[in-house]
Amino acid sequence: MNLSRKANNISGSLTLEITAKANRMKSEGIDVVSFAAGEPDFNTPKNIIDAAYKAMQDGKTKYTPSSGIESLKKAICNKFKKENNLEYNINQVIVCNGAKQCIANVFLSILNPEDEVLIPRPYWVSYPELVKLADGKPIFVDTKKQNDYKYSVDVLERYVSSKTKAILLNSPGNPLGNVYTRDELTEIAAFAKKYDLFIISDEIYEKLIYDDCKHISIASLNEDAYNRTIVINGVSKSYSMTGWRIGYCAASEKIIKLMNSIQSHFTSNPNSVAQYATLEALTGDQSTIAIMAKAFDERRNIAMNMLDNINEISYIKPQGAFYIMIDISNLINKSFNDIKIKDSLAFSKLLLEAENVAVIPGSAFGFENYIRISYATSSENVKKGIERLQAFINNLK
Ligand SMILES: Cc1ncc(COP(=O)(O)O)c(C=O)c1O
Known part of the structure; x- marks a missing residue:
């Protein structure tokens, strides 16, 4: 039977899908660093x-x-x-x-x-x-x-x-x-x-x-x-x-x-x-907003400093929110274990499989050749995740 043409023309949220996959892997005991989620990691005040x-x-x-x-x-x-x-x-x-x-x-x-x-x-x-x-x-x-x-x-x-x-x-x-x-x-x-x-x-x-x-x-x-x-x-x-x-x-x-x-x-x-x-x-009390924003700013700086040291990539400096768009165009068409990386989705999938780091491919935002990382996660995770990203990039041929 025919289903709705309109509904068929709608794509599900890739962001939510990848976040769910990273969470599933975590619940299986895998040490995943998730840069996928679009949400603060703090509990509600x-x-x-x-x-x-x-x-x-x-x-x-x-x-x-x-x-x-x-x-x-x-x-x-x-x-x-x-x-x-x-x-x-x-x-x-x-x-x-x-x-x-x-x-x-x-x-x-x-x-x-x-x-x-x-x-x-x-x-x-x-x-x-x-x-x-x-x-x-x-x-x-x-x-x-x-x-x-x-x-x-x-x-x-x-x-x-x-x-x-x-x-x-x-x-x-x-x-x-x-x-x-x-x-x-x-x-x-x-x-x-x-x-x-x-x-x-x-x-x-x-x-x-x-x-x-x-x-x-x-x-x-x-x-x-x-x-x-x-x-x-x-x-x-x-x-x-x-x-x-x-x-x-x-x-x-x-x-x-x-x-x-x-x-x-x-x-x-x-x-x-x-x-x-x-x-x-x-x-009520508004003080937690400044505390959270300060923590995000610190993590933003940690992430940017580390990314500055990875030669193969560059990024667009963010002034707000908690995301960084990373330009991976130099890595497209490189290979990981003989698998050619043809786009940002392939890059993101391989990064998750190889290094347990979840990121969102730029294609989700209509921006191919980029990946988005969210720094709404602890400083330790930011460091660990970017170290793994570096290791992944080092292994590309
Ligand atoms: C730009 C933008 N607008 C709106 C929303 C939706 O927020 P809410 O959780 O209030 O539905 C998001 C959530 O990711 C967002 O990034």
């Missing part, structure tokens, strides 16, 4: 866990409004005001099952068949698939080295068409960790105004930012940018709450209403207990 425990004991275990509890929506509005200089009322925000569901809801709410969405390449794995699920068409914008792999308006001009509906922005970005400056954002906002596009701004890595970089929400630049931007954020990365599945989104009341209608049928409310935990995350 205790005050947040305690708030969840209390919520359960207080009987907050029932359905909530599908868009989220009012106290959390108020806390989200306060967060936007205080940290991003953005003024929203509670009808302009929605709480979803992770930022991922926010993004799915956004595309389902704004796209009609064949509408195009500009997506920077390399891209986070789920953007194109979520656009396709909403009957839209992802248009990949090839970014350039001289622009630090960020959008530039002269390049964007080549991809925009009468069908373009939205431009997707992800700063700090996954997989590159690149961060847009105020000037760069101002140019993108003007471009979106010129072609009357929605801006979808995924700011999930906002708090994981290094060197002297500063996060600016494009929606805060001016009134026009505010009106056309849909801001995506969440607690997965900043508060080490990936498993709780809470993300949130702010936009015009009209868009949020549509997103809520969709969500009310798909999942109803996000997990009630996780919503109370998120309320504590946003309103």
